[in-house]
Amino acid sequence: MREKVYNKFVELFSGEATMFAAPGRINLIGEHTDYNGGFVFPGAIDKEMVAAIRLNGTDKVRVYALDMNQESIFGLEEEDKPAETWAHYIFGVCREMIKRGGKIGGFDATFAGNVPLGAGMSSSAALESLFATALNDLFNLGIDKFELARIGQATEHNYCGVKCGIMDQFASIFGKEGCLMRLDCRSMEFEYFPFSPKGYKLLLLDSKVKHALVGSPYNDRRESCERVAAKLGREFLRGASMQSLEDIKGEISEEDYKRAYYVIGEEARVLSVCDALQKGDYEQVGRDMYATHWGLSKDYEVSCEELDFLVNVAQEAGVTGSRLMGGGFGGCTINLVKEELYDHFIGTALSRFKDQFGHEPQVYDVVISPGARRL
Ligand code: GLA
Numbered sequence: 001m002r003e004k005v006y007n008k009f010v011e012l013f014s015g016e017a018t019m020f021a022a023p024g025r026i027n028l029i030g031e032h033t034d035y036n037g038g039f040v041f042p043g044a045i046d047k048e049m050v051a052a053i054r055l056n057g058t059d060k061v062r063v064y065a066l067d068m069n070q071e072s073i074f075g076l077e078e079e080d081k082p083a084e085t086w087a088h089y090i091f092g093v094c095r096e097m098i099k100r101g102g103k104i105g106g107f108d109a110t111f112a113g114n115v116p117l118g119a120g121m122s123s124s125a126a127l128e129s130l131f132a133t134a135l136n137d138l139f140n141l142g143i144d145k146f147e148l149a150r151i152g153q154a155t156e157h158n159y160c161g162v163k164c165g166i167m168d169q170f171a172s173i174f175g176k177e178g179c180l181m182r183l184d185c186r187s188m189e190f191e192y193f194p195f196s197p198k199g200y201k202l203l204l205l206d207s208k209v210k211h212a213l214v215g216s217p218y219n220d221r222r223e224s225c226e227r228v229a230a231k232l233g234r235e236f237l238r239g240a241s242m243q244s245l246e247d248i249k250g251e252i253s254e255e256d257y258k259r260a261y262y263v264i265g266e267e268a269r270v271l272s273v274c275d276a277l278q279k280g281d282y283e284q285v286g287r288d289m290y291a292t293h294w295g296l297s298k299d300y301e302v303s304c305e306e307l308d309f310l311v312n313v314a315q316e317a318g319v320t321g322s323r324l325m326g327g328g329f330g331g332c333t334i335n336l337v338k339e340e341l342y343d344h345f346i347g348t349a350l351s352r353f354k355d356q357f358g359h360e361p362q363v364y365d366v367v368i369s370p371g372a373r374r375l
Contacts, residue, residue, distance in 0.1 A: 001112055002050050002375065008066055009052035009110040017052035017108075018138065022130035022372035024048065024115035024122045025171035026202065026334055027325055028180055028195075028285075029292055030270040032300060034165025036225050036263050037186035037236030039270040042167055043195065044175020046367040049113035049126040050375075053134050058106040063090055066112035076104065081159070089124055092155030093131045100151070102141045109134075116362070118210040120326025124160070125168030128152030133173070133372040146188060148372075149173045163219045164327075175371030182274060186238055193274075195368060197282050200320065201337050205349055206362040207306035209330030218327050221300065224259040228252055237263045262299035266292060286321025286336050293323030293333075302328025306357060313352050317345045332364070 002019060009017045023044040030040035056062070064071045065086055072087035074080045076094055090109075097104055111130065115123040132148040135141070143151070152169035156162045170183055176192055183190040229237045231248050237260055245260050252260075269288040276284035293311045297303035307324040310333045314322035321336040337345055350360045 001114060005050050005110050005112050006052045012064055013108045017054045019052050019375040020130055020134040021048045021050045021375055022126045022133060022172050023175055023369055024126045025168055026366055029273045029288060031292060031296060033266050034167040034185045035222050037238035038267050040167040040183050041180055041270060042171035043180040043368040044171050044371050046369040047115040047121060049111060049115060049130045051109050051111035051130050051134060053107055053109040055138055056106045056108050060106045062108045064110045066110060088159045089127045089155060090131050092159030093128050093151055096151040096154045097135060104135055104139045116206060119206045120331030122168035125152055125172045128155050129169055129172035129372040137374055145173050163222050173372050175369060177370050178368055193277060199339055200282055201339055201342050202366055203335045203337050204332045204364040204366060205310050206332040207330060208362060209304055209306050216329060221259060224256045225263055228256050228260040240264055258299040262295040265295055282320055289321030289323045296324055296328060304330055307333055309356060313349050317348050319345055
């Protein structure tokens with residue numbers, strides 16, 4: 001893929017370019033906690049977006065997306081937002097850099113990726129982190145890594161319509177080979193956790209139900225949480241007790257109650273998983289993953305029939321832990337599977353899913369990999 005991206009650059013723009021890469025992510029536990037000021041537990045993966053890029057000395061950006069076979073040309077002023085949806089991510093990154101005082105100009109670029117789109121592995125954050133990292137480097141802006149992640153997040157908010165948290169961009173920028181990261185989304189302190197559970201493997205099963213967080217109920221979930229936090233007189237749901245939620249139950253809608261109930265419970269599960277990881281107790285990690293799934297399904301209501309089916313199949317097959325991953329509404333499940341069960345589980349999941357829904361889920365192996373960088 002890297003070679004294809006480079007060759008396309010030479011074909012379109014001739015001369016030389018610098019290559020950058022930025023990965024997608026997985027998340028072990030801590031879903032929909034980031035915008036609630038809570039903890040998340042992501043890691044960058046070996047599925048990435050790659051760009052070849054060179055400054056062109058003009059005020060125009062010319063970008064070619066190999067996966068779409070499409071070019072977008074746009075200026076850097078607010079009114080220059082391009083027509084192509086995929087280009088909004090790049091345009092947004094440019095605009096957010098300029099808003100922060102970054103002196104940037106035009107550039108030429110080609111890019112491609114193998115982060116599956118809409119599968120819950122954060123292809124859009126990978127794209128934002130890719131261009132944020134590249135422009136920071138090529139224009140010598142000296143922006144620190146947290147701010148680069150915030151630039152990606154602000155791009156989602158202001159140019160793509162998703163009021164996301166910081167997890168995906170953080171993971172794509174800060175990823176480290178072999179390590180998951182526990183990030184406290186309130187203080188922004190984080191810790192690397194080496195993750196290579198002996199005797200277990202991580203497996204992603206993509207339901208191929210396409211989720212699009214843009215204009216989706218994702219933002220509604222966030223608003224529910226904010227309403228409950230405000231009712232409790234708090235900035236975030238993070239740190240609120242179940243008791244305090246029970247105390248205001250009569251004053252909030254049934255729906256908002258369920259959303260907050262899930263988030264407060266998830267808080268405890270992330271801490272339980274950290275503790276279990278330190279003890280090497282993967283069975284506990286797995287139990288928490290299942291609890292997260294059913295909370296996401298029944299209380300947060302971001303699952304779907306296909307994802308629930310995959311988690312049930314995992315549970316019946318004796319898989320250690322399984323849950324939907326990412327924003328939800330489709331995409332994949334993340335499974336913590338004992339090595340001896342691995343092949344058997346894949347076989348069972350593929351055939352049972354196909355019998356039920358008429359197509360097989362896509363199987364993805366993931367390797368925990370480094371974050372965004374110049375190649
Ligand atoms: C999406 C968002 C993240 C996070 C997850 C759910 O991936 O981009 O900020 O909220 O959903 O955990």
